[in-house]
Amino acid sequence: MSGLDTWRGPNRLDALRGPSKPVDHNARSIAALAANPACQRRAILDAAGIDKGSTIQHLGYPHQFGQSPFALARQEQFKAIVKAHGGAHILRLLRELLHLSVEEAGYHNVEDAADDNGRAVRHRHTRTVLRSAAEQPEHAATLFDDPLLKLNVAGYDVYLEPDVIAFQVGRQFHVVAIKTFAVVDGQADTPKVSAAAREAAVYVHALRELFSSLGLDPARVAHDVVLICPKDFMNFPTAALVDVRHPLEVLRRQLERLSRIDDILDELPPGLSLDLRMEGKTPTRPAAELAAAVSALEARYAPECLAVCEMAYFCRAEARACGSLEALGRTVRDDLGGLESIDTAIHLISGDPVCSPEQDAIATRLQYLRRLHDEAVA
Amino acid sequence: MSLLRSYLKVAAVRDGRAQRATTVRHVHLADAPLVFVPLRLAGEAAAPLAAMVGDDRAHPHLLVVTNPRNRDERFAFMAELAEVVVSYIERFTTQVEMSDTRTPYERCLDAPQILVPNPAGVAFTRLLGRSTRFRKIEGPHAVPPRVPLLGRWLTFLHDRSEFADSAMLLAMTGLLSEHWVTGQSAAEDAKLSTQLAWIDPPHGLTGAEAAVQAEDPLRSPPAGPDTDPGFDHAVLQPLIGGYGVTAQLREALHEQLEPTWNDMWQAVDLLRPLPEGASVAARWERDRAALAWHQRWLTDGGLPQGRLDSAVAAARRLATLEAAQQSYEANRAFDDPLVMADYRAAGVAFAGRVIAVEADRKITPPGGKRAVLRPLVSVRTDDSVRLSPGTRLLSPARPKQKAHLESVEGDVAVLQLNGGLGKGTTLPGVGEIICYADLDPEGHRHPSLPDLADTPWTHGGPPAEYVPTDEDAQEVWS
Numbered sequence A: 001m002s003g004l005d006t007w008r009g010p011n012r013l014d015a016l017r018g019p020s021k022p023v024d025h026n027a028r029s030i031a032a033l034a035a036n037p038a039c040q041r042r043a044i045l046d047a048a049g050i051d052k053g054s055t056i057q058h059l060g061y062p063h064q065f066g067q068s069p070f071a072l073a074r075q076e077q078f079k080a081i082v083k084a085h086g087g088a089h090i091l092r093l094l095r096e097l098l099h100l101s102v103e104e105a106g107y108h109n110v111e112d113a114a115d116d117n118g119r120a121v122r123h124r125h126t127r128t129v130l131r132s133a134a135e136q137p138e139h140a141a142t143l144f145d146d147p148l149l150k151l152n153v154a155g156y157d158v159y160l161e162p163d164v165i166a167f168q169v170g171r172q173f174h175v176v177a178i179k180t181f182a183v184v185d186g187q188a189d190t191p192k193v194s195a196a197a198r199e200a201a202v203y204v205h206a207l208r209e210l211f212s213s214l215g216l217d218p219a220r221v222a223h224d225v226v227l228i229c230p231k232d233f234m235n236f237p238t239a240a241l242v243d244v245r246h247p248l249e250v251l252r253r254q255l256e257r258l259s260r261i262d263d264i265l266d267e268l269p270p271g272l273s274l275d276l277r278m279e280g281k282t283p284t285r286p287a288a289e290l291a292a293a294v295s296a297l298e299a300r301y302a303p304e305c306l307a308v309c310e311m312a313y314f315c316r317a318e319a320r321a322c323g324s325l326e327a328l329g330r331t332v333r334d335d336l337g338g339l340e341s342i343d344t345a346i347h348l349i350s351g352d353p354v355c356s357p358e359q360d361a362i363a364t365r366l367q368y369l370r371r372l373h374d375e376a377v378a
Numbered sequence B: 001m002s003l004l005r006s007y008l009k010v011a012a013v014r015d016g017r018a019q020r021a022t023t024v025r026h027v028h029l030a031d032a033p034l035v036f037v038p039l040r041l042a043g044e045a046a047a048p049l050a051a052m053v054g055d056d057r058a059h060p061h062l063l064v065v066t067n068p069r070n071r072d073e074r075f076a077f078m079a080e081l082a083e084v085v086v087s088y089i090e091r092f093t094t095q096v097e098m099s100d101t102r103t104p105y106e107r108c109l110d111a112p113q114i115l116v117p118n119p120a121g122v123a124f125t126r127l128l129g130r131s132t133r134f135r136k137i138e139g140p141h142a143v144p145p146r147v148p149l150l151g152r153w154l155t156f157l158h159d160r161s162e163f164a165d166s167a168m169l170l171a172m173t174g175l176l177s178e179h180w181v182t183g184q185s186a187a188e189d190a191k192l193s194t195q196l197a198w199i200d201p202p203h204g205l206t207g208a209e210a211a212v213q214a215e216d217p218l219r220s221p222p223a224g225p226d227t228d229p230g231f232d233h234a235v236l237q238p239l240i241g242g243y244g245v246t247a248q249l250r251e252a253l254h255e256q257l258e259p260t261w262n263d264m265w266q267a268v269d270l271l272r273p274l275p276e277g278a279s280v281a282a283r284w285e286r287d288r289a290a291l292a293w294h295q296r297w298l299t300d301g302g303l304p305q306g307r308l309d310s311a312v313a314a315a316r317r318l319a320t321l322e323a324a325q326q327s328y329e330a331n332r333a334f335d336d337p338l339v340m341a342d343y344r345a346a347g348v349a350f351a352g353r354v355i356a357v358e359a360d361r362k363i364t365p366p367g368g369k370r371a372v373l374r375p376l377v378s379v380r381t382d383d384s385v386r387l388s389p390g391t392r393l394l395s396p397a398r399p400k401q402k403a404h405l406e407s408v409e410g411d412v413a414v415l416q417l418n419g420g421l422g423k424g425t426t427l428p429g430v431g432e433i434i435c436y437a438d439l440d441p442e443g444h445r446h447p448s449l450p451d452l453a454d455t456p457w458t459h460g461g462p463p464a465e466y467v468p469t470d471e472d473a474q475e476v477w478s
């Protein structure tokens, strides 16, 4: 990654976004950057720090990625339990999980500070503590609460707050992630575990970047993260090691792509703007104009977008309007491979002549399916 | 089912409404199913918030927990739920008959059927079962007697539901997409209201238009168990745990649940008129037998189902699940030409006209001494057959008559018949339209009446050796 200190200069991404401040990223949103790596629209919106939630609402679609206040309250409550008494639970779990004989352990808490300046201070402090820990391997295992990491996303610095970093356990540094989904009888919901792994991978990545910048071996940051969840139906924490190598690699590739965003920007119409023209809290840009601007960014809509991208309803409407087969799912696209649109498929089903030799095979297949279908329902 | 489904998806977009994926209904539909729409509090594993439940669409029971984080209230909710669900199940478990098979066994005359909106509802049902079945009914953490019983029944129903051939606990979205193909993606079909919009769009709207309307959480709240975060924020938060707001809370949750409740019954109405597939009754019979087994287990003082299967039990269970799946798929194809069409599209089945039959052909099989009857049947087919010679085939018209493929040349497939040729059987006749498939509805069937000791406990046999501890009863269940 380049340009760690060259951020917020006037550049083409700022020009695209207009005068609004870029949105704050967090581990969740960074993990989501890689959700649809083939999509240039998403890459540009994310790189420019554009508020996708406000954008989609101004385009006339609901913003559907809210979080329930109950879920947030539960997270706070469980984190407090896990971190109570100098991280007693975390130490117990580390002992069990990593087979350590950690008798005593240090506990660092970096005071929370809200403004940008405070964050820079906290981040510097994080660097100092981590460096001295890394350079003094004889030190006892330490839990580092409320650390602040920094990551560069397409030229912008993003601050990240992992729950806890545990260090010097077997000379390794572990990211600790605290989640509230239950592990019942040793089993948890797979999609939730994967999402937690993707998020934790962001912290591992940021921590490794930090190690590199300190001239330390990034491999000392373990690719196994410690995932702490409630056990069964209790408030009692249990933990598992989760290997995040795969999401780490996916993330690394996407961040690299975003750092080369210039190539994509070169292709955009000159003067393109995604500015909502906010007046106070009200966007004043005509929605149709904004829609046209968003449409100028090449999208790759697939139904998977619905679960991971704020823009999904807009992109879906667009994909449907041009008869995208992929909007029906990848299986359909693959089964009818080679056809550019649903309309073509409909024509071929009704027996219209093919217009290109490539369509020959698929036309035959569709006619065959039609015969089988009609025979069966006759 | 893939190729034909893709074809039907395009057709659904073309026609602006869902297409039938079957000609019959492959799943038993009870005369009086129990519809169960549960909601949970966001962020909690199994803290129920509310449920609409009942077998009378005009009079649903609305159960509400006014403070889901309060343990006593949760158990009061579970006690209320037990009243409805256990009473419903006991309507069936009390009526038992003996089978008239060679080894007679018990089976109930009918069985319960619980319908939930989606797979998440099934998973939540499992968690409700897990969180209640170990509770003690006396001592320091006592719960009302029917609570652990409810837990054991929900666990039983969930375990059975993992078998493809069981119909006692079903997710409606799965049931619908088994019978219809919409013009939207599978991800979108996961939402009951939009799937229904495609299957039965309101007058004057296309499926696509109706589905977009049905996506609006204000109009069609999520079908649970997770609630809409917007609703949590704007409506629920000010009411949860508040004083004197019970009536408002009930009303708010009623409004959230009612659209899904109505959707569920609309779906039942859509499924009801489909004629039942030929093998549906036999599958339901297995559910009835499993129900009787489990009732006997309870009556005899058996322990609740364990927390985890032993490795052996888990492996056996997996094999049984697999077998049930294969047998179910084969049966569906044999019961339904439209399902069979998909196998034909894939080249593992074919249909055509019989053009020649060598009825008296006798051969001496390799290693055998006597010549035996092995008729040859030639079928002319337009299907593209992708089967290699030697593959065993069966025909839905004569499922007992074993055959294998001798050769395929051009559009003629030649089969040799190897069994099911005794008295009272007929051979395919020249001119007959016939279908053969590399499928065997009987082949993988788990025995309908295994030894009790060999029966996985999910089928009523002995459970894994798990003895619940006091710790189980005390789990805080937060």
Ligand code: SF4
Binding pocket: A036, A039, A040, A041, A042, A299, A300, A301, A302, A305, A306, A309, A310, A311, A312, A313, A315
């Ligand atoms: S919803 Fe649109 S912008 Fe988002 S990833 Fe999908 S195609 Fe790209």
